[in-house]
Amino acid sequence: MDRIYIEGSIVELSNIFNYIISVLILQIGLIFIKYWYLERKKKKLSSSLSLSFGIYYIFLSIGTMVFFLTIYHQISPEILILFQLLSILIRGIGVVIFSITVELYFKNLVKSRFSITISCLILLILIPFLINIPYFPHIVIGFNILQLTIPFLFTIYFIKNTYGKIKKKLRISMIGIILLFIGLFFTTLFFSEIIGLYISNLSFIIFISKFVSIIGIAFLIYGYTGYSFLLEVQWKKNLISFHIIDTKRNSSIYNKIFHPGELKSSELFTGGISSMNKLINQFTTSNKDVDVIDFEDKYIVLEYGKEIMTAMIVRRLTKNLRYILKEVNLKFENDYWNYLEDSDKKKLLQKETNIRKSVGLIIEKYLTLK
Structure with missing residues (x-):
């Protein structure tokens, strides 16, 4: 009885963590929207980068919430697939918006000619037609990796071009991105299906993974606040x-x-x-x-x-x-x-x-x- 009670409590806490993760990611997006609003009023710096980064995290928050709904609620397989696609498309929109802005902002440095954005768009268009192929779960994982790789590379770039306390804070935010990625990966259906072959009860592992995600988001918030991010990265x-x-x-x-x-x-x-x-x-x-x-x-x-x-x-x-x-x-x-x-x-x-x-x-x- 005690074991059943503990497992039930873990599952309930895990479900609460779903909302906490989504709200915290949303908070990161709002932080960057705030930076955009303040710099827009001053009209002294290009603020589109901060705006698009904020939009990226807002769409990531909404998509993550939809993703959690598909996993931990009893719904039919058909509806499950639709929600999975919706989650990917919502998060994909944020990736595309951020990718366009980055390629415009760094056009003299990257010289990618929007190849990154075009690749993301092609992948988003093709995903609905790839649902029934055996490797669809791997494609979803690839998309998730791409989604978190873009802000990861973005942060690495600014770490290389900032100094002192700002560099240290950005390094902490990069650790946060890694922890967030690890935590979210361990909550995916792909992971559950693979590990489920060896472990009958995954609730504790999923609970820990979500806790790791929350720690990662906390690192992100700490790394991006306490200074004007937009002002410092455009020093x-x-x-x-x-x-x-x-x-x-x-x-x-x-x-x-x-x-x-x-x-x-x-x-x-x-x-x-x-x-x-x-x-x-x-x-x-x-x-x-x-x-x-x-x-x-x-x-x-x-x-x-x-x-x-x-x-x-x-x-x-x-x-x-x-x-x-x-x-x-x-x-x-x-x-x-x-x-x-x-x-x-x-x-x-x-x-x-x-x-x-x-x-x-x-x-x-x-x-x-x-």
Whole structure:
């Protein structure tokens, strides 16, 4: 009797977990919709990526709920197949929407010419005609893998191109995707049919798998929150120019302009080195603790070393850019300051080529998307 009661309790908890998983996935989608809404109001960044990611998770949530309904409720085989197809089609719509946006957003990098989206559409169109073939369960598994592979690769890309705390959080979200995939796989009919040949009671295994899914979703939510995801993953679009300044000589060592058109609205931006020298004179003596200057609709972010100061002119403040500024400042002063120790201007000019080459390597490492 106790065993029957425990098994019944596990099944009831497992059914409750179905709703929890669906609601938590929906919450992830709403998080990205919120990011989209906030950035859309500011009109400073392309927010379509966040919108499509949110839609992807919302459709995944609805499709997952339909999927759970087909497994744990007594319905006829015909209705079961229809619900399975409905679940796949709902989730597939989210995949297609997200795939289109990703291929548009990364068209210069991926150069896939919508081949990924077209492949997803072809698969969705063919699935209803493949129900009766022996390998249909394998096709469904393949679709599920594809569905979770796209955000997995998406997250890996941004892990490679973010830094510091943001990179760590995105790594946690990637672990969450893996756990979610593992958990959902162990709830599929395919798994039940295979393992059911060896284990008579699968309720406990399915219960654990759903618990793993919930942990994975919790990791996802943690990894995607606590910062502006859209702002941080588009940090390069915020960077207007980068400068390294010799605070002792009040002179520019290195500068790189990423968006020249942004530097025409004021004397600071059009004056180049001379204007930057004015900035040095103003802020390196009495106000050395100043690390951000609000300048019109832009920001000047400053980082101080022992002998140098690095500065970025940015549209929006991000944790990624602050991390990069600190790293470049530390790296340059530790590794390349010996080039600048000689105060003789003639010798300094002779070393300029080596200086710019060395700094260029640092800039290439941190400020170029992989």
